[in-house]
Amino acid sequence: VELTLAQIAEIVKGECSGAPETTIRGVAKIGEADPGTISFLANTKYYHLYGSTGASCVLVPPDFEETGATPVIKVENPYFAFVTLIKLFHPPQKLVPPGVHRTAIVGKGTTLGEDVAIGPYVVIGDNCRIGRGTVIASLCTMEEGVSLGEECLIYSQVVLRHGVQIGSRVVLHSGVVVGSDGFGFAQEKGVYHKIPQVGTVVIEDDVEIGANSTIDRATLGETRIKKGVKLDNLIQVAHNCVIGENTVMAAQTGLSGSTIIGRGVRVGGQVGFAGHMEVGDNAVITAQSGISKSVEAGEIVSGSPAGPHRRNMRIEAAVRRLPELLKEIKRLKEKIERLEQS
């Protein structure tokens, strides 16, 4: 793909200071850009890189002072404009050609929407439903009765266990398992007996789930991941959890059974949720926290066991002073003894 600065300025609705016929062949970060690429500056922290960038043009905010030789395009939100250009210069890979690969196995009663693409060695059970434009890459398994909406992107080696329901525009990365049994056992005299896990999983529209994450089916009822949720890699979602709309979670976080998380929540990596508790809307949970009791809407928590983040910061600062404090107390004790003796 090649575009002129004039074309780019029109696409991003910006004002260009450079020669309009300059040709751009790609996008790059400001510090790694070669001639022929376009970059961006959004954060003043990186403005100092402007003078030395190799880029042929830089997307900048309206108030940016163009002090160097590199042409700029002034635009309201340089980062969003840059993302738009990434998409133009990197049209998505064609994972799988349209149609059903000759080696794919499709069960009875399964319906395929228009423009569905199913890759080699995919195994699809009976009575599934695959919506228009959905792509299923190689070596995936869909058990019986799975429903997939429109324009989903299911990467290689995903497993969808029986009956799970997936919305539209859902992206599941390689190795994701949806609908594995919840971890439910009843103990009797020291031996554990399996509790059948007969619920399901519902994943709503516009959800993305990272590689090798696991989403367990409910014991009864459903595990539900709501519209717009984004989960990173290697995340565990246990039976009967609910994750609210537009909540995001970083890698290796784990939810125990029946954790109920609100909408717009931001969760760091390696966080653990103890289960049977609720996290309010728009809460923020920092990395490696251990959430053992419910969190209020909008609250910022950290630590394990987690508490209010501000309080936690004060406690941590105090803890770091503790060895010094022990000495201080010893000194005070000696002074008191001297006072007592006098």
Added chain:
Amino acid sequence: VELTLAQIAEIVKGECSGAPETTIRGVAKIGEADPGTISFLANTKYYHLYGSTGASCVLVPPDFEETGATPVIKVENPYFAFVTLIKLFHPPQKLVPPGVHRTAIVGKGTTLGEDVAIGPYVVIGDNCRIGRGTVIASLCTMEEGVSLGEECLIYSQVVLRHGVQIGSRVVLHSGVVVGSDGFGFAQEKGVYHKIPQVGTVVIEDDVEIGANSTIDRATLGETRIKKGVKLDNLIQVAHNCVIGENTVMAAQTGLSGSTIIGRGVRVGGQVGFAGHMEVGDNAVITAQSGISKSVEAGEIVSGSPAGPHRRNMRIEAAVRRLPELLKEIKRLKEKIERLEQS
């Protein structure tokens, strides 16, 4: 499946207060139950939901006071009775039809027991042994010399590396890898050389392992998971570990090499074991603990590094008072100075 209350009362050996011919078509949790379903109450904490449940019948303990309109069945252990009913109303999915799918590849010298079911695109190496009634779902790999007992359930996309030995009634969820190389390298002048991992993995009867968990083979000898162990998703078991009978572990827990865990141990999620240490029988390890030294039988430990749970709770309570304590000490110091001056 449809059953009358009379039939259900007979199955669970309970006493029914409702019309015996009432028809039940499913099971549900007390708070989510619709007419036509049966639910249960075992914990007094949830008794208040009895008045408003939509269920057509509730399994309750013998001393439950039937104060509302909904019929009950009194039974010794309502939860176990309920689990029995789950199984009746939800007979297990037929994952794979009996026999060997035409696309499965089975190596030379491999023996298949009666009623074995092997799904599409399964790859089985030479000299394996698969016991009676075992089911292997689609896209699994068994390398050479693997032994699988009777009535195992191997979900799609499990990998069993060469020579691993699996007992009977073992359940391995999708994405499980058994027998991957232990993490063993010898360092010489800053460069790491692989130590061949030539041991194996033995998984005894009635073990269940959750999705995407990994069980490494021993360097020499064996990694052993004993009878009745239940492991959740995304768990790491390193080379030469031994996990005792009926021990359970929640998701994302990790064992370093040569961790020896006793029987009946309960381990929370995201726990880390430092390796080359032992955990005694029936110990309890709370979520996110870091176990760096051996744990006594029956001990309850928490924290990272872990210590006795009771002591840990006292320490945590003290830590939360620390910022306030700093102020207190400052006040004492001032008082002492005043006393010294007077």
Added chain:
Amino acid sequence: VELTLAQIAEIVKGECSGAPETTIRGVAKIGEADPGTISFLANTKYYHLYGSTGASCVLVPPDFEETGATPVIKVENPYFAFVTLIKLFHPPQKLVPPGVHRTAIVGKGTTLGEDVAIGPYVVIGDNCRIGRGTVIASLCTMEEGVSLGEECLIYSQVVLRHGVQIGSRVVLHSGVVVGSDGFGFAQEKGVYHKIPQVGTVVIEDDVEIGANSTIDRATLGETRIKKGVKLDNLIQVAHNCVIGENTVMAAQTGLSGSTIIGRGVRVGGQVGFAGHMEVGDNAVITAQSGISKSVEAGEIVSGSPAGPHRRNMRIEAAVRRLPELLKEIKRLKEKIERLEQS
């Protein structure tokens, strides 16, 4: 394989005290050895096992005092000698016979080096390059444009996403995903929009990556794992990370985006890196640490948030004394009050 003690002594360049014609059929750990095996002692901690070992010979250091009946071979580095013997007695499994399995699908323009072995149901896209002697086991996926060097070992069910570049002698264990999308979203009015992840992953020579680990592609540019790095199972490496030469990481550790790690770094299990920070060469990071800011070369850090390990040990010791300290302070306070009254 059978070797005499004379042959073994010659192979490991050691001095043998036993009958040279004694036959050895295998290797074993000192405490688990049967007659006919050879074992080793390197750590004085285990010397007491010499008297009772069942082994027919023990590799020992030059200064070892042969006090028992079991013959020894004295050798400069008994452990390295033992590793050499492991390899001799356990020649590597032939994972896949040479050639391309009839069920493997190989795309257009893909080139295969000499002695390549590709297993059943492997799916390889267009324009890939697979170097001499590389083995790809069953049910792997390589998308378009992947490059694999010489003598790599790719175990079953690995996914290599489009365009990733893998060096020579790289070992990828089952379930590894290389080149999945980085976790990048731009938030606008509470809704997250995907930032296309158009960079790649470069894995240099002699890297080994454990089962079910995930390595994300860069947003722009590359995620790079340098020569000789060894990663354990279930590790997450986010977009744009760089891991320096000969760095090792234990299981379940996670790197957030743009974490830059030096060479020769040793990282314990379940460590989290907050991203956009650097770790200097030869640093040591203990298990379960949370690295939220940069770490100096050679530094040893622990804790979450992490600090210098020595300081951390002092703090932890002080924290354990905290409940007792609270009582002490209460006593001091009472004494001061008495002093004030007098």
